[in-house]
Amino acid sequence: MKKSIYVFTNGEMRRKDQTLYFEGEEGRKYIPVEDTKEIHIFGEVNVSKKFLEFCSQKEIILHYYNYHGYYSGSFYPREHLNSGYMTVEQVRHYLDEDKRYRLARLFVDGAGDNMLKVLRYYQNRGKEVGAVADRVESALKDAEKTQDRPMLMAAEGHMREAYYSAFDPILQNKNFRFEKRSKRPPLNRLNALISFGNSILYTILLSEIYKTHLDPRIGFLHTSNFRRFSLQLDVAEIFKPIIVDRLILKMVGKQMLTKKDFDQKLNGILLSENGRKKFVAEMDERMKATVKHRTLNRKVSYRRLLRMELYKLQKHIMGEETYKPFVSPW
Known part of the structure; x- marks a missing residue:
C-alpha cells in the first residue's frame, strides 16, 4: 500500500536521479518514490521544477497547508484519467x-x-x-x-x-x-x-x-x-x-x-x-x-x-x- 508523507519542518525538496529527498534541520531524508501517493506539506518547503516534474511523472500529489494548518492548495499532476x-x-x-x-x-x-x-x-x-x-x-x-x-x-x-x-x-x-x-x-x-x-x-x-x-x-x-x-x-x-x-x-x-x-x-x-x-x-x-x-x-x-x-x-x-x-x- 502506498503511503502518505507529512512534512512539518522547514526545508527543501529536491530530485536526485530517480529518487526524491527532503533536506531540513535534521539532515537529508529520502522519499520512497514508488511507495508514496501524496505529500502533505505544513512547513515552509522550497521545491524545484525538476522535483515537480518528477512528482507529476510518478503521479504524486502535493497538498499544501498554511501557517494555521488549513488546506491552501495542491500540486495536481497532469490528469492521466481524463474522460x-x-x-x-x-x-x-x-x-x-x-x-x-x-x-x-x-x-x-x-x-x-x-x-x-x-x-x-x-x-x-x-x-x-x-x-x-x-x-x-x-x-x-x-x-x-x-x-x-x-x-x-x-x-x-x-x-x-x-x-x-x-x-x-x-x-x-x-x-x-x-x-x-x-x-x-x-x-x-x-x-x-x-x-x-x-x-x-x-x-x-x-x-x-x-x-x-x-x-x-x-x-x-x-x-x-x-x-x-x-x-x-x-x-x-x-x-x-x-x-x-x-x-x-x-x-x-x-x-x-x-x-x-x-x-x-x-x-x-x-x-x-x-x-x-x-x-x-x-x-x-x-x-x-x-x-x-x-x-x-x-x-x-x-x-x-x-x-x-x-x-x-x-x-x-x-x-x-x-x-x-x-x-x-x-
Missing part, C-alpha cells in the same frame, strides 16, 4: 436540478445515517446521547421531506447542529467543550480539531478523486462556483462522522490530546505543531485500518472505502447503477 464522456455526464447531472438534488439528498442521507451510528455507539456505552440521536433522526426525516437543495441544506444544518451537541456529554471534559460550531478561526479546542480533521479528509479524498474519471470541480451538494474543488466536500459529508469524529472522540477521550497540544492565537485556538503531528499520525493509521466489507465479504481499508465510494458515484452518473451512500455497519 470527456464522464465530464459531460457529470456536468449534465449538475445542470439537471432534479438529478443534482437526488444526489445531494443521498449525501445528506449517508451523513445522517453515519452520525446516528456514532451516537448509538456511545449510547450503548452509557453516554447520555439518546435525546440527541432522536433530534438527529428527526432532522434526517425533515431532510427527506425537502423539495429543493436550499431546503435540504437547511435541514442538513439542523441535523449537524444537533449531532455536534452530543460531543460534550460524550467527552465530559472541561478543556474540550464544543459550545457551538466555529471555524476560521475555531474559538475552542474541539472546533480546532474538527476543522483540522475535516481539512485532512478533504485532501485525502481529492487524492482519491484523482485516481478516478471524476472531476473534483463539479460537486452536487456543495455549489460549484468559484471554489476550485467541491466534489470531495460532498463525499466527505458521509465519512466525517465515522473517520474524523470517531478519531477526535477517541483521542480526546483517551487523553492522547490535551490542552497542551493547542496554541491560543489573538482571534482563536489552533492545534500546535506537536498536536498536528499526533493527529495526522493517528489519522494515517485510521486510513490504513481494515474493516470487513459486507458486500465484498472481505476486509478493506478505510482509504479503499473512499475510492469505492467514488467508483459507485461514477456508475450512478453513467447510469449503470443507482448510488447508495456507504453506511457504517459498526
